[in-house]
Amino acid sequence: MTQTLTGGPGLTQERNLVTEVPGPRSRERLARKKAHVADGVGTALPVFVEAAGGGVLRDVDGNTLIDLGSGIAVTTVGNSAEAVVRRVREQLDSFTHTCFMVTPYDAYVDVCEALAEVTPGDHAKKSALFNSGSEAVENAVKIARVATGRDAVVVFDHAYHGRTNLTMAMTAKVMPYKHGFGPFAGEVYRAPMSYPLRDGLSGEQAAARAVEVMEKQVGADNLACVVIEPVQGEGGFVVPAPGFLPALARWCREHGVVLVADEVQSGFCRTGDWFACDHEGVVPDLVTTAKGIAGGLPLAAVTGRAELMDAVHTGGLGGTYGGNPLACAAALGALEEMRTHDLVGRAREVGAILHERLGALAAEHPVVAEVRGRGAMVAVELCVPGTTEPDAARTAAVAAACHAAGVVVLTCGTYGNVIRVLPPLSTTDALLHEGLDVLAEAFAATA
Template sequence: MTAATKTRIITEVPGPRSREIAELKAEFVSRSVSPALPVYIASAEGSVLTDVDGNEFIDFGSGIGVTSLGHVNEAAVAAAIEQSKRFTHTLFSVTPYELYVQVARRLAGITPGNFAKKSVLSSTGAEAIENAIKIARSHTRRNGIAVVDHAYHGRTNLTLGLNFKASPYSTGAGPRPGEIYRAVNSYPFRDGLSGVEAAKRAIAYWEKTAGVENLACLLIEPIQGEGGIILPAEGFLETLQAWCREQGIVIIADEIQTGLGRTGALFASEHFGFEPDLVATAKAIAAGYPLSAVTGRAEIMDAMPAGGLSGTFSGNPVACAAAIEILDQLEAEGAMSRAVAVGERIQAGLRELQAQYPSLIGDVRGLGALHGIELVNADGSPNAAAQAALSRAAIERGLLLLGGGSDGQVLRMLPAINISDELIDEALAILGECLAAL
């Protein structure tokens, strides 16, 4: 592994200005809003963040998968500025505008499934998830929601119940909503089951505890993000899909973190032959402007009565303008092949590090610009302390990484899908230094 040579850090981390702002944060911002990393950002360009003290950081987080085509994406920003000069808000459900319709048209063309589709736009990923469940319940006239462990779906009231982890998301905020049935996910590194075996285990649980006649939908991430970059075993999603089709259960794919090119395909579902009825998207769709969507089978999307789906900022025109530019770039020739190449380069570097530190790196997994390493103790149990130490050591050397895993044992990497080879190599070298120090 090549040594990291570029000097990006010019002060201690956090630097004096970041510490000063942190004191103001402690005084005026709820402590429930708790930044994972101690630096305050002043500017960003491409895949590099610069903090208020002048320190630079290679961004392997992308705002948790939002800036997938780089910070301050020129075309998206220009489109948003131009739209801001025309109008910033009318509310589509009062006086509509074409941009909303165009985003919906584009999503119908790229989401998995060869059938007629419609969309509803909203502002956040959690809002999209809640809308998708409302639509599924209205369509089926059933109440139950099937989910799997290690899942993360948001921080609103309903999504708190959908998440696997209680702390910190729902601690003290109960009661959590009911009619949610959680089965064990496919986790090849931990369970040793084939995808079909893992699916049959989950199906047996749902049939016994929920009853298929009560299940409105199955909500699932094709690849789990915060849960620890968990790729299901082959056959898992396909078996669940066949069962849902047979039982009339609506399949909802949460592609909020995995969609829009992150895994080297426009949607992670495509890697598994998975064809959901509804797809929830957000994050990367509008280059950081708040926008989300539910896209799916037209007959399901029309289940709720007129006026049943909307919100004051849903499908904001400025965000829609940025989204059109982002979709243009994602569909451009070579965009997905670059995302695949990014993933291959990252995975090769991580495999090299795993070979050097086999007692610490238990597993390397991911696709495209979505990768993680599972850190373990000598007995193979989750090693959250190592993840925390590596994240801290990396930020001190100029690399931003994310934690993950239900036990905090996974180091997540979500760089931009168009990041340069040079920055990938520098980031891997920094990670190598951190591992050596640990």
């Protein structure tokens, strides 16, 4: 198997710090950010990047950092992947925009055709393209409501679905995503998620608990759709117990409820299969995608059963920039990279390394309550040893130590106590191991 992808602006694939992190030039630019960018737009690591590729980022001070975040699961194929750059340049030479709703173009249809091939299930499918994961989720709800003639939406504890008004209502965590932004959209209900570390339930038991809530508090006859992340992202990389998703899918099918799989963070090879649903053979009615779909360009999609997608009247779906030609070209390039380099297989290789190394870390540091995830989407949850009491302070300290040492890691979780690892699948084993060495050193230094 080809281990690394081509692409990137001639970057040496190694960590190299020539200044402190952030360095003086990044700090100068941070002052400009303070003057001109709204304070509500935060940054996890205030280094200004001038080049990126493979598994590294180079900042304006000349520091080369190991990337274990992929821009929040976006640059799965790496930054500047060859096929993405080539196809975008070719499209750029032709035209940048016409608006598909005014005068259509092939690339939009090509992406929809490709999505029908790779998303779960062999039924007839259609797609609509948008700009962001939030837009995709919101439009999936619109489609489900029209198709069923029902209004209610069920989501789950710890869910993250976006920052638009409807998706804020669907997102569980208040701070920073919802605080002060209400009132929110109505007819959104929350069911308990399968969270094995915290509930100790089997998948079937957790599904029965969720179904009881849906039937008692909503009623199947009122329910348009159940929206779930097959592996939760911002909520803490929560992997439901085996059997939970299939049981939910059966219940939805029996009651005419649309099952929407939010694969915005987990889709496109990230979990060691094309989609996280594939691990248990779950075939959702609608799938929402974004992030890894287009190698860093803004694109999102709703893909689903043709009869559901066609339920919406002509003109009811769309948007000025949805399915922009450059973003579509990037998506076709990203899919080319995924197939050419067997990134499904690569994600499994990365996952094996992550579980081995992070498992060893857990054995050494009792603060690690659990290592979990699928493929190259793995996290550690930190709790007060011997309990499930979240240790957010230690989590923040570990992340800060990694950043100072030139390794980009991200935190997440309802309680702010989860470190997530999302390396580009273009990274090398050597870079991955070095990044995990730094993570281990950060745990030791903050003990």
